[in-house]
Amino acid sequence: MAKKTKHAKLPRLGMLYLDHVLRFFDKSNFRGWPDKIETVVYHWKNDKDRFVKEVRRKKIDILIGNIPATAYETFREIARELPHVQFIPSMDTQFSNKSKENVTRFAWKYDIPIPKTYIYYDKQKAEKFIDKTEFPKIIKKSYGPSNYGGYFVHKVDSAQEAHNLLAQKKYHPAYFQDFVPMSADVRVMLIGHKPVCAFWRRPPEGEWLTNTSQGGSMDYMDVPKELLDLAVQVSKNANAEYWACDIAVGEDGKYRILECATAFAAFPYIRDWIGQYLMWKFSDGRFPLPHIPLYNWEELGKMDASVLRTLRYITFGRYTPSYDGAYFLDKKSKQTEEGEIYLHELDALYPILCTEDRTSEEWPSEVWNFQDNYGRTIRKVHAKSNPRPLEAIASDETAQSEEVEETILLSEENLERLLTSVDGIGKKKSAKILKKFDTLALVHALETEPERLSEAFSWLKSKMLKKLMKQWDAFKETL
Ligand SMILES: Nc1ncnc2c1ncn2[C@@H]1O[C@H](COP(=O)(O)OP(=O)(O)O)[C@@H](O)[C@H]1O
Ligand SMILES: [Mg+2]
Numbered sequence: 001m002a003k004k005t006k007h008a009k010l011p012r013l014g015m016l017y018l019d020h021v022l023r024f025f026d027k028s029n030f031r032g033w034p035d036k037i038e039t040v041v042y043h044w045k046n047d048k049d050r051f052v053k054e055v056r057r058k059k060i061d062i063l064i065g066n067i068p069a070t071a072y073e074t075f076r077e078i079a080r081e082l083p084h085v086q087f088i089p090s091m092d093t094q095f096s097n098k099s100k101e102n103v104t105r106f107a108w109k110y111d112i113p114i115p116k117t118y119i120y121y122d123k124q125k126a127e128k129f130i131d132k133t134e135f136p137k138i139i140k141k142s143y144g145p146s147n148y149g150g151y152f153v154h155k156v157d158s159a160q161e162a163h164n165l166l167a168q169k170k171y172h173p174a175y176f177q178d179f180v181p182m183s184a185d186v187r188v189m190l191i192g193h194k195p196v197c198a199f200w201r202r203p204p205e206g207e208w209l210t211n212t213s214q215g216g217s218m219d220y221m222d223v224p225k226e227l228l229d230l231a232v233q234v235s236k237n238a239n240a241e242y243w244a245c246d247i248a249v250g251e252d253g254k255y256r257i258l259e260c261a262t263a264f265a266a267f268p269y270i271r272d273w274i275g276q277y278l279m280w281k282f283s284d285g286r287f288p289l290p291h292i293p294l295y296n297w298e299e300l301g302k303m304d305a306s307v308l309r310t311l312r313y314i315t316f317g318r319y320t321p322s323y324d325g326a327y328f329l330d331k332k333s334k335q336t337e338e339g340e341i342y343l344h345e346l347d348a349l350y351p352i353l354c355t356e357d358r359t360s361e362e363w364p365s366e367v368w369n370f371q372d373n374y375g376r377t378i379r380k381v382h383a384k385s386n387p388r389p390l391e392a393i394a395s396d397e398t399a400q401s402e403e404v405e406e407t408i409l410l411s412e413e414n415l416e417r418l419l420t421s422v423d424g425i426g427k428k429k430s431a432k433i434l435k436k437f438d439t440l441a442l443v444h445a446l447e448t449e450p451e452r453l454s455e456a457f458s459w460l461k462s463k464m465l466k467k468l469m470k471q472w473d474a475f476k477e478t479l
Contacts, residue, residue: 101173182250191292221301
């Protein structure tokens with residue numbers, strides 16, 4: 001008699017949903033999962049504590065779902081309150097979902113090729129930059145709830161145009177890129193770092209925007225292997241279970257990342273594959289990995305999108321050389337920079353890999369949430385100069401690259417000098433302030449709500465505060 005095999009206990013899964021947000025997964029993507037899958041819905045506005053309690057009460061081990069940009073920071077806090085819950089994708093993997101600025105910082109960290117990018121939190125510095133830089137440039141809105149479709153991407157041909165645009169749009173931060181002449185870009189989707197779908201997006205005649213929502217066209221044929229390799233690298237850098245990259249193919253022949261995220265539009269059969277991949281990961285291999293041959297999209301892409309939208313649970317057999325006509329990858333080959341390679345051989349070079357489970361934070365908000373930490377007018381960051389944590393910046397002034405020269409050093413000493421320059425604030429009082437407000441909080445208070453300082457310290461009279469603000473403005477000038 002067959003013995004009943006004993007399986008390790010499976011983790012308890014929960015679907016993470018948010019009111020008013022399209023759902024990337026539903027339970028049908030996890031077909032075959034034997035246990036109940038919980039659901040937790042975030043209702044926005046002050047819902048954090050209730051949400052945390054519900055996750056605890058339901059004893060969820062793994063919460064699955066994409067966080068929209070506007071909830072990202074809240075969910076970094078929620079994740080800290082739920083240290084035993086694994087978020088999939090992790091908050092670190094979803095860092096790029098929040099803003100274009102974050103995509104850029106991620107790319108800077110991992111040396112991922114992107115159009116040269118300049119980010120300014122200081123309006124005056126942005127204006128100075130406009131006056132000395134070359135055109136055309138691209139100006140983008142970095143962050144916003146309706147951030148897609150190219151509506152917040154502008155090409156400016158002169159300094160005047162750039163000034164006008166920023167005066168009108170008031171984008172914060174001011175986010176510029178060199179304009180990269182390109183013929184097309186490619187959207188690549190990956191699961192476990194393996195490309196599972198890719199297609200070209202070409203702009204309409206005479207246009208430069210490749211977004212298909214603007215009337216461009218798309219096709220699935222002959223995406224270069226080397227472009228896929230870049231997408232794989234980026235997915236690995238993000239430690240992403242599932243991932244999409246938009247890669248520009250420049251007229252100079254170079255590949256550059258334009259966007260990358262865990263949130264993207266995907267056909268249901270692709271979301272089924274992701275569900276199967278996750279079930280494999282969560283069950284230590286008890287559920288099988290799906291086999292998803294490379295370049296499958298060249299064949300599936302021949303079907304009409306209306307059909308692709310209804311297909312579910314697509315499975316492929318593996319290539320067996322002895323079996324006549326095993327499947328389409330058999331005789332086909334691809335031209336690559338290393339020569340011609342058979343598709344089934346190429347496929348073996350792109351295994352589906354398990355992502356790492358990490359416990360430390362790669363992108364803590366105290367350091368990386370520039371939007372809120374620096375609010376309006378403090379930091380200027382040059383291309384390729386990813387700032388380090390403030391402590392590191394204060395103690396280590398060596399440049400990371402030759403372009404780093406203008407990164408601002410905001411040390412505690414700087415702030416002490418600033419505070420003590422105000423009559424009535426001596427070393428003792430300045431130390432008290434810096435004890436209560438660390439450098440980030442102090443800058444934040446000075447920039448957005450200076451009254452908080454008077455509230456916190458009764459001896460900090462309005463005259464003193466006025467003087468402090470004046471000194472702060474002068475100090476910023478020197479940055
Ligand atoms: N630096 C750039 N140079 C030239 N074209 C660009 C550049 N950045 C973006 N584009 C074009 O604008 C489109 C939209 O930009 P993207 O950064 O993807 O913003 P979104 O899709 O969020 O509107 C891209 O698909 C590409 O066609
Ligand atoms: Mg885009």
